[in-house]
Amino acid sequence: MDGPQAHWLQDGKRLHLNHGPIDLIVEAFGEVQECRLAYEQAVARFQTILIELVKELPELRLPAFFLAPRAFDGPTARRMEAAVIPLAECFITPMAAVAGSVADEMIAALLAGRKLDRAYVNNGGDCALHIGKGQSMGLAVAGTGPDIADRITIRSSDNVRGVATSGWRGRSFSLGIADAVTVLARTGAEADAAATLIANAVNLPGNPAIKRTPACELSPDSDLGARLVTQSVGTLALGEVARALDNGLAVAEDFRRRGLIAAAALFLGGETRISGSMALAAPNKSPGKEVAHA
Template sequence: MIPPTARLLPDGRRLHLQHGPIDLVVEAIGRRPSPPPQGEGDRAKRGGGGCPRNPVDGPPPPGFAWSPSPSGGGDADLAVREAYRAATARFATILDELCTELPLLKRPVDGTACRLQGRVARRMHHAVLPFAVDGFITPMAAVAGAVAEEVLLAMTGAADLARASVNNGGDIALYLAEGEEVRIGLVNRPDRPRLAGTATIRFGDPVRGIATSGWRGRSFSLGIADAVTILARTAAEADAAATIVANAVDLPGHPAVTRVPAREVQADSDLGGLLVTCDVGRLSPADIRSALAAGLAKAEALIARGLIEAAALNVQGQMLSTVATNFHRQRHAEEVGEAGRLEARTTGGACFETRTSGPLLSMAPDGDGKGSRSMAA
């Protein structure tokens, strides 16, 4: 097997980690040091060593291949360097750990005792367990979010950071220090990413995980949503919930929807013979509203159970979202524009916004297809 790789992206500040199907874009921002005491400035400037240009300079963990660092960067922050090295070291074995328990990870969760041993595998199981009452689900529904969480925990355990994110193909684990906030770019179609809105997450909000699912994404879906984006406490929980809500955005038996058994598309799929959506023809406005309403009902039920904080649902250019504001949850839906696009608007708290300016964390894939754009707010 090709060994895991680690390289800085051309912007010189984000780290790209890749191993088999796992593809992460990692970003860390170190805390700004306090100004030195009066009279200590010159000594601080002369003090030993700054960081090398590349935050991941130095010998890599065994089996890793470094790409050369980009030229022209200034000295990297020490905390960022340590965070990236910790992320790289932890990432090195994650895929192998998951592969050793893959048969169990592909079995439906039924409420019996967890037999998984690995830390990431157990996180996957516990993330999907609350959703087992909603129907068929396996730990694989939380794999991307659980991996992102694991790498983020390695980073925050190794360095004093202001903000950090691990983006696993649009499933994002976040860390925010006190006083920090971040804005997340939302896309309405993963295969043709276009900014459809943003979500602002602040230190005091309960959201630290974002995930997107839908039939146009890289994973299978039983529903017809182009994209469902979930905000939740953790990335693994958001990942699992996005699967459930995307499955609920549906028009059972509709002639415009083409479905095939999952095993016919991917022989080793954990979904087996379940019918997954492979094409959706043009739908009428009434059909779109019906599908969105079904998904919204599921999302609001998950909010009521305390499993997610907010959800944004997209079908053929129309969006409907729930809103979580300062722990008082409410729904706002209004038709705007000539196309009758459905969207929600709020102020305060962890919320979805319809307009954006300035830098943000985006779920859209990079132009080379490797990872996702991620710009610090």
């Protein structure tokens, strides 16, 4: 595996950081000198973040236990554990929050001692945001249907600094059949973990149209072990789509009532369910900078 790579994209405005499975797009807005220093800080922090995670990977692949956090050494690992502990009534490992936690750690490095108007770190669609007072940021949302705009706006007053998307078509394995579940939360790690579990809950156990395979057969080191992960979803009846989405919506509503997420949008088979009444539920009439195709 090559070491950490950093280069500018063709537009000269966005920084691309890559190391193994971590692939980030970083952009900062503000005074030129502040942005330059912020980018330098991000590049410096990126040099060791994967190495730190690999050292603690065996423990990070083990289930978390409700109200019993483990003492990890690295800050990213600690973010992962903290994000999943409130959700650990059911099976979840810190790996459910890895992409969002990396984004959070990197935006913290970007902001340390700096004065920026806005910034984001996009880790494959799982994003950490910085939105200064009076500022806003626009995002593109994939999988949208007739009930939701494909652009959303996050304002500084929204208490949302993390956006994540999960589903069976994504980069990671899913126990459910959601085409996509996009979550807004306080941090990228919290959004990532919650999106994983909501997407798992969009499900029709035992339905013959769904092909599932033990995760360990696809990836021997998977934290999901022998749990069945979705490989394909055939034609579903209209009522089945609605039932699967309602299963996921019940989980999203529970998370929102508990203050774990701000909003969620669930997509399957052209249908949509929305939990929350903020940005995801309304058209974006004053778009800011597009951040991610989540």
